[in-house]
Amino acid sequence: MKRGNEILVSLITLIRKEIKRYLRIWVQTLVPPAVTMSLYFVIFGSLIGPRIGTMDGLDYIQFMIPGLIMMSVITNSYANVVSSFYSVKFQKSIEELLVSPMPNWAILVGFVMGGVSRGVLIGCIVFCVSLFFYPSFTIVNPLLTISVLFLTAILFSLMGFINAIFADSFDDISIIPTFVLTPLIYLGGVFYSINILPDIWRNISMGNPMLYVVNTFREGMLGVSDVSIPFALGMIIFFIIILTSACLLLLHRGVGTRQ
């Protein structure tokens, strides 16, 4: 019981430290997504959107909102963990954790919860911004929406953690977000339904994991989707389990953390 209480205190300490870290630099972490998404809503929603017409039977700006929220959640949860964990490695303050009795799983949960909290907070901020541009927005399935929001934030926080484990320089933590995540997100149905694509591109798009995340969230918010929801949810949970196991194995072996 005493050991359990100690672990709980250490876990809360790490989560608090992680949250304080991104709140301390809120101008760099919280404001930019709100500004960027406002621009998306102005340009693609209010200016170009009416000329596009409807997408899957919905106003274009309405169709776009879940995609933009997901885009913010994915990039911010990933960026939070990859930059925070790489920074503690770079500054050697990871030693503060490694010399303590904290188990590896608590270290992983602490960093992932930091990423999840930032991702979810940004998601809420972007949703609030979207209400300025589309005040009549209503969420069709709140339970599915919240579940996908948290599951996505967990999934990409875990990915950020693995990226940070293998990173040896600041370049290494920007390569994957720039050259892998961003293109996949843009091509993952944030701005369009894959039903408007020719068959070959639609089939290729089905191999993009972002498509499942974005569409499951859109199903929760709007009730429309290009993919099977049970399959998509199953895949998200499956990859969370795989990535959690991989993170714990890497921490146990000391890859990137212990010499």
Next chain:
Amino acid sequence: MNQFALEITDLKKTYDSDVVALKGINLSVKEGDFFALLGPNGAGKSSTIGIIASLVTKTAGKVKIFGIDTDENFPEAKRLLGVVSQEINFNNFEKVIDIVTTQAGFYGISLKDSMLKTETTLKRLGLWEKRNEQARTLSGGFKRRLMIAKALIHEPKLLILDEPTAGVDIELRREMWEFLKEINAKGTTIILTTHYLEEAEQLCKNIAIIDYGELVENTSMKDLLSRLDVQGFVLDIDKILDQPPSIPKFPITLEDSSTLNVSIKKDQSINHLFEQLSALDINVLSMRNKSNRLEEMFIEMVNKS
């Protein structure tokens, strides 16, 4: 009560680059000891400490902290251990008080308790006035103190310091010596690595020397120093000389025209040397050890290995 604070058995470490850092170290440190772990750069000191602190993974061997095998119950062993690393390892942008309370939290100490402990520890180390300053604004000496505060916040029974006074001025170094002596007197076992051999001689009761990943000596400080056969002395004289005076059995060289270097064996009398110099009408104005006694012994042992 367990007799040993630390027991290391056949400890080996080979890095991925195939560098063999430790070739099978056996070492025991008694509870309450003030122990020096010395060796030249790259000898394996930091690898040994890293393995004890779980910052480095061992290739083979056993480590026990107060009888607790780190392979079987590392969390319990870590609770008894405090480590002051060689390099600064905190976030420079955090406040002093946050760094220490967070470290306490990682050891499972609640925020309320950690605030009390932090106040006591920071006051003991003269850091309380700087508690709300960002760590990056501290001087090198205060950063060192902060490292020690972090390591002591959970009241460890074994404290390991890896070159804690590197780059610290003499005044602060001596203050830290007093502080370490005080906590050792209160029962904390201390293991110290340092390149200042005067520091080890002043503070430590027992000593081990590592070189090329092997233990070349493990004994008491007193025993080690008693084995010193030859000591070097520097004599300032009142004459200007072109060449060193020739005195049988006392090898003398000129450091400069009025300074002599003399090697004196353990069984030789210094009085005899002075008599011989007086006979040559050379008066000694002052005299000092050429280097620290332990330093001479250390160089001799490392050269042998």
